[in-house]
Amino acid sequence: MHVTEKTSRAAGSAMINAVRVHQHGGPAALTYEKVSIGEPGPGEVRVRNRAVGLNFVDIYFRSGVYTPPALPFIPGNEGAGIVVAVGEGVTDFVPGDRVAYVMTLGAYAEESIVPAHYMVQLPDAIDFETGAAMLLKGLTAQYLLRRTFPVKAGHTVLIHAAAGGVGLILTQWAKHLGAIVIGTTGSPEKAELALKNGCDFVIDYRKEDFAKRVKEITNGEGCHVIYDGIGKATFPSSLDCLRPFGYFVSYGSASGAIEPFDIMLLMKKGSVYATWQLLFDHLAKREDVLAMSRELFEVVASGAVKIPIHTRLPLTEVIEAHRRLEARETTGATVLVL
Numbered sequence: 001m002h003v004t005e006k007t008s009r010a011a012g013s014a015m016i017n018a019v020r021v022h023q024h025g026g027p028a029a030l031t032y033e034k035v036s037i038g039e040p041g042p043g044e045v046r047v048r049n050r051a052v053g054l055n056f057v058d059i060y061f062r063s064g065v066y067t068p069p070a071l072p073f074i075p076g077n078e079g080a081g082i083v084v085a086v087g088e089g090v091t092d093f094v095p096g097d098r099v100a101y102v103m104t105l106g107a108y109a110e111e112s113i114v115p116a117h118y119m120v121q122l123p124d125a126i127d128f129e130t131g132a133a134m135l136l137k138g139l140t141a142q143y144l145l146r147r148t149f150p151v152k153a154g155h156t157v158l159i160h161a162a163a164g165g166v167g168l169i170l171t172q173w174a175k176h177l178g179a180i181v182i183g184t185t186g187s188p189e190k191a192e193l194a195l196k197n198g199c200d201f202v203i204d205y206r207k208e209d210f211a212k213r214v215k216e217i218t219n220g221e222g223c224h225v226i227y228d229g230i231g232k233a234t235f236p237s238s239l240d241c242l243r244p245f246g247y248f249v250s251y252g253s254a255s256g257a258i259e260p261f262d263i264m265l266l267m268k269k270g271s272v273y274a275t276w277q278l279l280f281d282h283l284a285k286r287e288d289v290l291a292m293s294r295e296l297f298e299v300v301a302s303g304a305v306k307i308p309i310h311t312r313l314p315l316t317e318v319i320e321a322h323r324r325l326e327a328r329e330t331t332g333a334t335v336l337v338l
Helices: 056-063 128-148 165-176 188-196 210-217 237-241 264-268 286-301 315-326
Strands: 004-007 014-021 030-037 044-053 078-086 098-102 111-115 119-121 156-159 180-185 201-204 223-228 242-250 273-276 309-314 333-337
Touching: 014 315, 030 315, 044 098, 044 128, 056 315, 078 111, 078 128, 098 128, 119 286, 128 165, 128 242, 128 286, 128 309, 128 333, 156 165, 165 180, 165 188, 180 188, 180 210, 188 201, 201 210, 210 237, 223 237, 237 242, 309 315, 315 333
Parallel strands: 004 030, 156 180, 156 223, 180 201, 223 242, 242 273, 309 333
Antiparallel strands: 014 030, 044 078, 044 111, 044 333, 078 098, 098 119
16 A cells, blocks of 8 residues: 655755655555755754664654654654765764664655764664664664663563564573573464574463463563563563562553553562653763664674564555554564665
8 A cells, every 4th residue: 555645845945755644643644745855954964765764653653642843744763874965063974974863753755854963874784774674673672771771691581572673682682691581472473583583482472371471481580670562461460570679661552551550569569660761861962872873783793683674665655564563463673665
């Protein structure tokens, strides 16, 4: 299914093809149209996109769960391509540079204006599709594993949606760090994929009581940390998977938002911790953008973490891409190519 093509013109501006949302809604709210793009302002870079990453956060913006600055808007929060122009004060990039960027709405387009703060040089060994697929998901995995709860050898880790885009990076990286990795998935095919990518144990949460199974696997001790991108469907049962003083770390709500709960519940479940942190906050300082990206690129270059791209679709097929992601029919990363 192709997006609907519309046209919007602004005098004196170059025209490019892009996907926009004029009203919040389902996948059909995505329209493919001509839009104007100007020159980058101070601290900005204009990028000709070669590939764009698809992420569940794109659905949150499209549906209105997350509110963009204003309607209409161009979705997309990560991409990779070639610098075509730089704004005043930009010294780290020049036209022709291969780059990847993150945390910037507007990636679903032939070209994007991106703050240089959220952009990094793309190593020669990493192609554009991999670069577009790895930055948001990979930096999410980095802050979850290395900053929110620093995973060390011997830790027992539970990763929900272990066969998803972030999940497959988390499982590989956690295993590389020496953790015992337990994953949950929703099908035998996804379970097999998770096992091939770092999980020591996989639980089909649609057929098994995952909290009971985790206790069996850990001999009643529970996990040091849980990474959860599912939300409502896995909470509060996830708290029963933790050992005393363990960490429940939420980073998404694919099944819906976790409902408000009495904070005393954390005490009753073993004096456990619960947190939800934003990648945006971890990237507030430019030095952290560079340091986190460098660690991500290093672990990928070493071969310890592979970025699995299981679906490639042209940007014009963005409606179908959203439909598959929202229906949880995807594994690994999906990229939109230009």
